[in-house]
Amino acid sequence: MEKLSRRDFNATLAKGVGGVTLLATTPLACAMGNAQNKKKLGVALVGLGSYSTYQLAPALSDTKHCYLAGIVTGTPEKENAWAEKYGIPKENIYNYQNFDNIAKNDAINIVYVVLPNSMHADFCIRAAKAGKHVICEKPMAMNVEECDAIINACKKAKVKLGMGYRLHSEPYTQEIKRFVKEKTFGAVNYISADAAYRSTSNPNQWRLNKKLSGGGALMNMGVYAIQSVIYGTGENPISVSAQEFSTRPDYFKDTDETITAQFEFLSGATGSIMTSHNISANRLFASCERGWFELDPASTYIPLAGRTSSGTLDFPQESQQKLQMDDFAKHILFDSPNLAPGEMGKRDMMIVEAIYESIAKGGEKIKLNFETDYGFGG
Amino acid sequence: MEKLSRRDFNATLAKGVGGVTLLATTPLACAMGNAQNKKKLGVALVGLGSYSTYQLAPALSDTKHCYLAGIVTGTPEKENAWAEKYGIPKENIYNYQNFDNIAKNDAINIVYVVLPNSMHADFCIRAAKAGKHVICEKPMAMNVEECDAIINACKKAKVKLGMGYRLHSEPYTQEIKRFVKEKTFGAVNYISADAAYRSTSNPNQWRLNKKLSGGGALMNMGVYAIQSVIYGTGENPISVSAQEFSTRPDYFKDTDETITAQFEFLSGATGSIMTSHNISANRLFASCERGWFELDPASTYIPLAGRTSSGTLDFPQESQQKLQMDDFAKHILFDSPNLAPGEMGKRDMMIVEAIYESIAKGGEKIKLNFETDYGFGG
Numbered sequence: 177m178e179k180l181s182r183r184d185f186n187a188t189l190a191k192g193v194g195g196v197t198l199l200a201t202t203p204l205a206c207a208m209g210n211a212q213n214k215k216k217l218g219v220a221l222v223g224l225g226s227y228s229t230y231q232l233a234p235a236l237s238d239t240k241h242c243y244l245a246g247i248v249t250g251t252p253e254k255e256n257a258w259a260e261k262y263g264i265p266k267e268n269i270y271n272y273q274n275f276d277n278i279a280k281n282d283a284i285n286i287v288y289v290v291l292p293n294s295m296h297a298d299f300c301i302r303a304a305k306a307g308k309h310v311i312c313e314k315p316m317a318m319n320v321e322e323c324d325a326i327i328n329a330c331k332k333a334k335v336k337l338g339m340g341y342r343l344h345s346e347p348y349t350q351e352i353k354r355f356v357k358e359k360t361f362g363a364v365n366y367i368s369a370d371a372a373y374r375s376t377s378n379p380n381q382w383r384l385n386k387k388l389s390g391g392g393a394l395m396n397m398g399v400y401a402i403q404s405v406i407y408g409t410g411e412n413p414i415s416v417s418a419q420e421f422s423t424r425p426d427y428f429k430d431t432d433e434t435i436t437a438q439f440e441f442l443s444g445a446t447g448s449i450m451t452s453h454n455i456s457a458n459r460l461f462a463s464c465e466r467g468w469f470e471l472d473p474a475s476t477y478i479p480l481a482g483r484t485s486s487g488t489l490d491f492p493q494e495s496q497q498k499l500q501m502d503d504f505a506k507h508i509l510f511d512s513p514n515l516a517p518g519e520m521g522k523r524d525m526m527i528v529e530a531i532y533e534s535i536a537k538g539g540e541k542i543k544l545n546f547e548t549d550y551g552f553g554g
Numbered sequence: 555m556e557k558l559s560r561r562d563f564n565a566t567l568a569k570g571v572g573g574v575t576l577l578a579t580t581p582l583a584c585a586m587g588n589a590q591n592k593k594k595l596g597v598a599l600v601g602l603g604s605y606s607t608y609q610l611a612p613a614l615s616d617t618k619h620c621y622l623a624g625i626v627t628g629t630p631e632k633e634n635a636w637a638e639k640y641g642i643p644k645e646n647i648y649n650y651q652n653f654d655n656i657a658k659n660d661a662i663n664i665v666y667v668v669l670p671n672s673m674h675a676d677f678c679i680r681a682a683k684a685g686k687h688v689i690c691e692k693p694m695a696m697n698v699e700e701c702d703a704i705i706n707a708c709k710k711a712k713v714k715l716g717m718g719y720r721l722h723s724e725p726y727t728q729e730i731k732r733f734v735k736e737k738t739f740g741a742v743n744y745i746s747a748d749a750a751y752r753s754t755s756n757p758n759q760w761r762l763n764k765k766l767s768g769g770g771a772l773m774n775m776g777v778y779a780i781q782s783v784i785y786g787t788g789e790n791p792i793s794v795s796a797q798e799f800s801t802r803p804d805y806f807k808d809t810d811e812t813i814t815a816q817f818e819f820l821s822g823a824t825g826s827i828m829t830s831h832n833i834s835a836n837r838l839f840a841s842c843e844r845g846w847f848e849l850d851p852a853s854t855y856i857p858l859a860g861r862t863s864s865g866t867l868d869f870p871q872e873s874q875q876k877l878q879m880d881d882f883a884k885h886i887l888f889d890s891p892n893l894a895p896g897e898m899g900k901r902d903m904m905i906v907e908a909i910y911e912s913i914a915k916g917g918e919k920i921k922l923n924f925e926t927d928y929g930f931g932g
Contacts, residue, residue, distance in 0.1 A: 365752065366812075366833040372841075374743065417917050419795050423822030434744075434824050436816050444801030446812050446833070450826055455744040457841045463750075463833045539795050539917030 217285040217505045218245025220268065220278065220308075222299050224254050227313070228290045231477060233262060235497035241505035245283050248275050248299075275299070279306035285508070288340070288501075289313060292388040293395060297322035300337070304329040309508055311501070313340040314399045316521030318390035320529055323522035330518060338504045341403065341516035345499035347491035348471055348480040349407065352460065355469055356410040361485065362465025364445045369404035370459045371397040371475055372434070372452035375427075384431050384453070392431025394528055398451035400475040402527050404460040405439055405447040412546040413439035413447060416527060418534040424454060437531050595883045596623025596661045598646065598686075600653070600677050601668040602632050605691070609855060610668065611640060613875035619883035623661045626653055626677075653677070657684035664882070666718070667691060670766040671773060675700035678715075682707040687886055689879070691718040692777045694899030696768035698907055701900035708896060716882045719781065719894035723877035725869035726849055726858040727785065730838065733847055734788040739863065740843025742823045747782035748837045749775040749853055750812070750830035753805075762809050762831070770809025772906055776829035778853040780905050782838040783817055783825040790924040791817035791825060794905060796912040802832060815909050 219242050221228045236244040246268030247258050255269050268283055278284055287303035288311040289296055297317045303310045310330055316323045316339060330337035343349040355361060372393065375384070382388040389395055406412060418437035422428065433454045439447030450457065460474035467485030474480060477496060482489035506512040523546055530542040597620050599606045614622040624646030625636050633647050646661055656662055665681035666689040667674055675695045681688045688708055694701045694717060708715035721727040733739060750771065753762070760766040767773055784790060796815035800806065811832045817825030828835065838852035845863030852858060855874060860867035884890040901924055908920040 366750070366828065366830070366835060368748070368828070368835075370746070372744070374841075374843075417797050419816050419917075419919070421816075421818060421824045423824070436824070436826050438797045438799075438814050440799060446799045446801070446814070446828075446830075448814050448826065448828055450744065450746070450824075452744070452824075455824070455841045456846065457744060457746075457839070461835070463752075463835045465752075468834065539797075539919065541797070541917065 216240075217242040217309075217508060218268075218283045219243065219286045219288055219501065220246035220248055220270070220284045221288050221290055222248040222275070222303075223290040223292075223295075224249045224251065224258065225290065231495075231497050232288065232290065232501075233258075235495040235501060237262075238495060238498045239502045239505070241502050241509060242286060245285075246270065246278070246281070248272065248278075248287075276302055276306060278303070278308065285309060286311060286504070290340075292382045293390045294318055294388045297326055300326040301329040304333040304335050304337070307333060307335060309336040309338075309504075311338045311340055311504055312518070312521060314521065314524075315390070315395045315528065316518065316525050320522060320525050323518070323525050327518045327522060336504070336508050336514065337518035338507065338514055339516040339518065339521040340500070341520070342496040342500040343400075343403065343475060344407075344515035345503045346480065346496045347494075348474075348482050348489060351482070351489060351491065352462075352469060352471065353407050353410070355462075355464075355484070356408065359464075361462075361467035361469060363443060364409045364462045364464050366461075366463040367405045367408040367439075367445055367447045368449070368459070368461045369401040369408065369447075369474065370450045370455075370457035371400035371404065372450060372455040372457045373397065374456045375453040379427050379429070384428060386430045389431060391528070391532070392428060392433060393451045393453040394432055394435045394531060396451075396453070397475075398435060398449070398528065398531070399524055401437075401449035401451045402524050404474060405449055408460055408462050409441050409443065409445045409447065411441045411443055411445065412523065413527065413544050414442050415440040415541050415543050416530050416534060417539050417541045418531040419539055420535045421452075428453065435531065435535070437534070594618075595620040595663040595687075595886060596646075597621065597664045597666055597689075597879065598624035598626055598648070598656065598662045599666050599668055600626040600681075601670075601673075602627045602629065602636065603668065606668045609873075609875050610666065610879075611636075613873040613879060615640075616873060616876045617880045617883070619880050619887060620664060623663075624648065624656070624659070626650065626656075626665075654680055654684060656681070656686065662686060663886070664689060666879075668718075670760045671768045672696055672766045675704055678704040679707040682711040682713050682715075685711060685713060687714040687716075687882075689716045689718055689882055690896070690899060692899065692902075693768070693773045693906065694896065694903050698900060698903050701896070701903050705896045705900060714882070714886050714892065715896035716885065716892055717894040717896065717899040718878070719898070720874040720878040721778075721781065721853060722785075722893035723881045724858065724874045725872075726852075726860050726867060729860070729867060729869065730840075730847060730849065731785050731788070733840075733842075733862070734786065737842075739840075739845035739847060741821060742787045742840045742842050744839075744841040745783045745786040745817075745823055745825045746837070746839045747779040747786065747825075747827045747852065748829075748833075748835035749778035749782065750828060750833040750835045751775065752834045753831040757805050757807070762806060764808045767809060769906070769910070770806060770811060771829045771831040772810055772813045772909060774829075774831070775853075776813060776827070776906065776909070777902055779815075779827035779829045780902050782852060783827055786838055786840050787819050787821065787823045787825065789819045789821055789823065790901065791905065791922050792820050793818040793919050793921050794908050794912060795917050795919045796909040797917055798913045799830075806831065813909065813913070815912070 244262045248270040287308040289299045421434040434452035458473040460471040469484040471482045479493040507514045534542045626648040665686040667677045799812040812830035836851040838849040847862040849860045857871040885892045912920045
C-alpha cells in the first residue's frame with residue numbers, strides 16, 4: 177500500500193458528490209470549550225477536502241452525541257483556520273506523519289477517514305491501532321483484501337468500524353427500507369438505480385487517477401447504486417453482469433467512465449444500475465407486485481425526494497451527515513445498531529470487484545455468494 | 555410460414571398493452587353511409603381482438619382522412635355486431651380464407667394487420683398483392699427475413715407500408731424528437747427506457763406462445779423500449795449487449811420474461827433498456843449535457859406524461875391511434891412523410907435479433923451497422 181501526500185490530491189477535492197458543490201450555510205460559531213462536550217464523543221476528521229469542509233464539519237456542529245474535536249491534515253495552512261473556526265485546541269491537530277500519536281489523546285474517540293481511496297486502509301488501520309473507533313468514507317478501500325485488513329485491525333483493537341454511508345441514517349432511505357421490510361407494495365420485482373454525474377473540470381483530480389482512486393465511476397458513485405439495489409430489495413445479489421462504456425477517453429484516461437450492471441436476487445427480483453462520471457442521473461426505482469416507489473434524487477446531499485404509487489413522500493430535511501455521525505456515536509455509546517458496518521463496505525467492494533471481473537470477461541455473469549446479510553435491512 | 559386459425563389466439567387478446575385493458579368510451583353511432591366517406595380512405599382491420607375493438611375501431615370513428623370500411627375476422631359471430639356498430643356493408647366483410655378477394659374491393663384502400671405476430675407476414679404480403687396499402691402492427695414479423703418479404707411485397711405492388719408505431723404521431727413523443735433534433739438540452743449522454751408489464755393472467759395467451767409470438771417481452775414491449783432509445787437519441791445504435799432473466803419459468807414456459815440490454819451510439823450516448831412481462835414499468839429518460847427529459851408513462855395508451863429539467867410537459871390528449879392512422883392516410887393522400895416506414899420495423903427486428911444473439915452468447919457485445927436512419931428523426 178502506497179502512502180501518498182495530501183498535496184497529491186488537495187486540488188482535486190473541489191467537487192462534491194453529484195458534481196454539485198453545495199456550500200452548507202456557514203456554521204454558527206462553534207468555538208465552545210471542550211467542557212461543554214464532555215458527554216459527547218470527540219471526532220477527528222482525517223483529510224480536510226471539500227467533503228470535510230462543507231459537509232462533515234458543519235454537520236458536527238449540530239450533532240448531539242459527537243463533536244469535532246480534532247483534525248488531521250497534510251496542509252499546515254489549514255490548521256489555524258480550522259482551529260479558530262471550530263475551537264480545536266492545538267494538541268488535537270495532527271498531520272499524516274505524527275498521526276499515530278493520536279493514541280495518547282483521550283479527547284479523540286472517533287477517527288473519520290475522508291482521504292482518497294488509496295489512503296483509506298492505511299489510515300483506518302492506524303486509527304484502529306491507536307485505539308480509536310473508525311468511520312471510513314466510501315468506497316471502503318482499493319480492493320477486498322484491504323477491506324479485510326481494515327476489518328481485522330478494528331476487531332483486533334476492539335474498536336467499532338462504520339462506513340460513511342450517510343443514507344442509512346436518512347429518512348427517505350429509511351422509508352424505502354421500511355417499504356421493503358414490510359412489503360408495503362408487495363415483493364420487489366425490479367430495482368433500478370442510476371448514480372452518476374458529469375465530470376468536465378480538472379482531469380487531474382484524484383478520482384480520475386487509478387493509483388489514488390482504484391477505479392472511476394464505479395468506485396465513486398457506483399457504490400451508491402450498489403447500495404440502492406440492495407436496500408431497495410432487502411437482499412444481497414446472487415449474480416452480476418456488467419458492461420463498460422467509454423466515449424471520452426481523452427478525459428477519462430485512467431478510470432472507468434460509464435458502467436451498467438445487472439443483478440439477480442434470490443427472491444426473483446431483477447436489478448439494473450448505471451453509474452457514470454459522464455452522465456447526470458440520480459434515481460432509485462422499484463417496481464413491486466402492488467405498486468412502485470422512487471427516490472429522485474436518491475443519493476445526493478441536497479434534499480432527496482420520493483414518490484410512490486400511493487403518493488409523494490415528504491420528510492423533514494436534515495443534514496444527512498449529522499444524522500449519520502450521531503447514529504454511529506449512539507452505536508458506540510448505547511450499543512444501538514451499527515447501520516453501516518465495515519462488513520457492508522467489504523460486501524460492496526466484493527460486488528465492485530465482480531463487476532470489474534464481468535467487464536473483463538466480456539459481460540459474463542459472475543455468481544455472488546454472501547454469507548450474511550451485513551445488516552442491509554437496517 | 556405457418557398459417558394459423560384466428561381461433562388459436564382469439565381468447566388471448568383480452569389484455570391491452572401495459573397489461574391495462576382500457577375501454578375507450580363507446581363510439582358514437584358511426585353508421586354513416588359510404589357516401590359521406592368518399593374523400594376518406596377506407597381501412598380494413600384484419601383481426602378483431604381487443605386492440606381493434608377498443609382502440610383502432612373507435613379511433614377510426616374520429617379520423618379525418620380514413621374510416622373503418624371493412625373487417626377481416628376468423629370469428630363469424632363478430633361480423634354482424636361490427637357491421638351494425640360501424641355501418642360496414644356485407645361486401646366489406648372478409649374471413650381469413652376469402653381475404654384475397656379484397657383485391658376487387660375499391661372501398662378498401664388500407665389493410666391494417668392486427669394479428670398475432672406469426673400471421674403478420676402472411677397477411678401483409680397478401681394485402682400488398684391485393685394492391686392495398688398496409689399498416690403492420692408491431693413487432694413487424696417473426697424475424698428479419700419475414701420483414702424483408704413484407705417490404706419487398708409492398709415495393710413490388712407499389713403500395714405504402716407503415717408500422718403501427720402510434721407514438722410517432724403522439725405529441726409527447728414528437729416533443730422528445732424535437733428536443734433531440736434541436737438539442738434543446740444539448741447532446742444526449744444517456745438514454746434509458748423501461749417498457750414492461752406484469753402478466754399474471756391466462757398463461758395460454760398467444761404472446762406467451764413462441765410459435766405465435768416469436769418471443770416474449772422483447773417481441774412485445776421490448777419494441778417500444780428499442781424505439782424509445784432511438785428516437786430519444788436520434789440515432790441508430792452501433793452495438794448492443796443483453797441479458798435475460800427468468801424467475802417464473804412455470805408461467806413463462808416458452809418465451810422470455812425479462813430482458814435488459816445496453817446500447818452504444820456513435821455520438822457517445824449510452825443506452826439502457828429493460829423490458830419484461832413480469833415487471834410494471836414504463837418510462838423514457840434522457841440525461842443531456844444541459845438538462846434532462848423524461849416521459850413516464852412513455853408508451854401506454856393512457857395519457858402520457860412528461861417532465862424536463864425546465865418543467866412539466868403538457869399536451870392535449872387525443873387518441874394516439876387516431877393521429878397515427880390519419881398520418882398514414884396523409885402519407886398516401888398528400889405524400890406527407892411516412893412516420894414509421896416498414897424499414898423502421900425491420901431495423902427494430904434486426905435489433906431484436908441482435909439482442910437474442912447477445913443473450914445466446916452470454917452477453918457478448920453485438921455490433922450493429924445500419925445503412926440508413928430509417929427516418930428515426932421523424
